[in-house]
Amino acid sequence: MGSDDRERPGLRERKKRETRIALSWAAIQLTVERGWDNVRVEDIAAAAGVSPRTFNNYFASKGEAIAARHVERAHAIVAELRAQPADKPLWEAITDAALSQFALGLDPQGETSDQRTAGLKLMLSEPALQAEFAKAYMAAEAEFAEAIAERTGTDVTTDLYPRLVAGAISAAITAVSQQRMRTPHVPMDELLREAFGRLATGLTAP
Template identity: 35%
Template structure:
């Protein structure tokens, strides 16, 4: 078990090194000028090692998003099972956003990169969609009446609302709290599930 744990920690460290290299290089040089080889070199691994972890530079760059969405799903899972589905999603989102930028100092810059590059936007949508099944299960656990399609729609709508809230927040005047925009977005979407 100790060896497996060490191996997993090393894999995670390599994955994070590749992600951080992708972010740093994209910020410094622009995404279009960054190559997989440059990312691998900056992380001090081979091109083959890069390919063992990521299929593209976009995937490496957005690995942080994947980790954030996993934490968000975990936050939803930890909410009380008696909480109504949208209330649980909203509470988890507001709890989650409090430390969103604190964990990754390049988060806002990365989001701005996503806005400028369609390939990154497509990768981000894919990342969010990959968590939809788990969120659907969490919604279904909290609602005896929700049919499977309604649970899936709610989970998908929640993930879209999270993405839209962040994009809207970037367009608001500097100093606008993300929590205000997130609550506003979630409240607007909640009307569809009442």
């Protein structure tokens, strides 16, 4: 088997992920601009440069497409967490993994902080999206829990700890994102460090 043959599966997966991200962001952007009821699947597909059939191969609805951004970021954070040195303290590793995906300016997936804020505002204001985001949060927490269990030598099935930490990570990211909308002058990385730092010390009273 030649090197090109070995590389093709990875290339296909990368292109599929890029298409998924493009569709998700197109759904967010169009819905922010036009309103939830004024965006069709055909519009999203056209904005991403693909056919409606391709959209349907990736998502069952426009709501699922919008919520997919959260799932994609969770995948990236988990990958970064698994890549952290084994001897790094847990909450330091979690903080660094989250910071890698929420840096100021453009993040590794190409979004600006303003675009992330627009997507979050949409999530919070559109009732039709709540169920999709609930499913996305559950999927993200399950991934966080698996990574935490691996890192701490616990069992995600029988031990409470990895799921508790996973829930705390999810809650911290949500709280930080909401706070960022209220205080846009405060850097995202500063808020993330504060949130995870408080969790690391047991979330003692201020």
